Amino acid sequence: MIRVEQATKHYGATVAVDAVSFTIGAGEIVGFLGPNGAGKSTLLKMVSTWLPPTSGKITVAGHDVETEALAVRRSLGYLPEHNALYEVMRVDRFLHFVARMRGLQGAQITERIDWAVGTCALEAVTGKRISECSKGYRQRIGLAAALLHDPAVLLLDEPTHGLDPLQAVAFLDFVRELSAERAILFSSHVLSEVTAVSERLLIINHGRLLADTPVAEFKQRASDSGGTLDDAVLDVVRSDARARGGASA
Numbered sequence: 252m253i254r255v256e257q258a259t260k261h262y263g264a265t266v267a268v269d270a271v272s273f274t275i276g277a278g279e280i281v282g283f284l285g286p287n288g289a290g291k292s293t294l295l296k297m298v299s300t301w302l303p304p305t306s307g308k309i310t311v312a313g314h315d316v317e318t319e320a321l322a323v324r325r326s327l328g329y330l331p332e333h334n335a336l337y338e339v340m341r342v343d344r345f346l347h348f349v350a351r352m353r354g355l356q357g358a359q360i361t362e363r364i365d366w367a368v369g370t371c372a373l374e375a376v377t378g379k380r381i382s383e384c385s386k387g388y389r390q391r392i393g394l395a396a397a398l399l400h401d402p403a404v405l406l407l408d409e410p411t412h413g414l415d416p417l418q419a420v421a422f423l424d425f426v427r428e429l430s431a432e433r434a435i436l437f438s439s440h441v442l443s444e445v446t447a448v449s450e451r452l453l454i455i456n457h458g459r460l461l462a463d464t465p466v467a468e469f470k471q472r473a474s475d476s477g478g479t480l481d482d483a484v485l486d487v488v489r490s491d492a493r494a495r496g497g498a499s500a
Contacts, residue, residue, distance in 0.1 A: 252434030282449035328397035
């Protein structure tokens with residue numbers, strides 16, 4: 252569903268993403284980890300067609316992000332870290348607006364909005380303005396908007412940012428339910444959340460992919476070393492920092 256082949260992005264002399272390759276298939280939730288400035292956001296923007304790669308190739312649901320950008324966007328649901336919502340609009344009217352922008356028509360709009368409202372548990376706020384909704388509800392509204400057109404691929408960038416612990420747990424449970432037929436790339440700084448919901452981890456630092464590893468393997472490393480799962484994951488970045496002669500992460 253997502254195929255990234257030697258994707259590279261230059262900003263002038265700065266290499267933000269350096270020859271990164273990975274694939275994510277249907278039914279997979281893959282965690283995406285890295286320190287601030289590691290290249291995560293740049294790569295997500297390339298996958299979502301916001302930025303073209305300098306070199307390499309990226310396809311989403313079989314469509315090239317450069318030559319078939321509209322087809323990629325139709326196949327993709329994206330919940331960015333800073334959830335862009337029209338706060339003066341009522342929730343139901345906002346979802347109707349998004350459905351129209353996604354090309355849905357007639358009874359299909361009602362059907363998909365009803366599904367999204369029920370799936371994201373928004374019944375209590377559909378008649379409220381978005382500005383009146385809590386942070387947890389706003390995240391769910393953003394996710395409902397991303398799901399309206401039933402995309403095959405989901406990009407989730409810091410989706411639990413600002414949620415309280417109970418809201419975060421509920422959100423992660425919901426993401427698991429969505430994964431059966433979708434490819435999901437889940438980017439976060441919260442290791443425990445990523446490892447709880449993902450089958451595989453991509454770890455990036457200084458634009459380079461350091462690991463594409465099953466969570467089960469990291470758990471085994473933690474068990475073998477007597478450390479924690481977080482330590483096993485962080486050791487990948489620490490080792491890279493040592494190799495570069497920098498401070499440990």
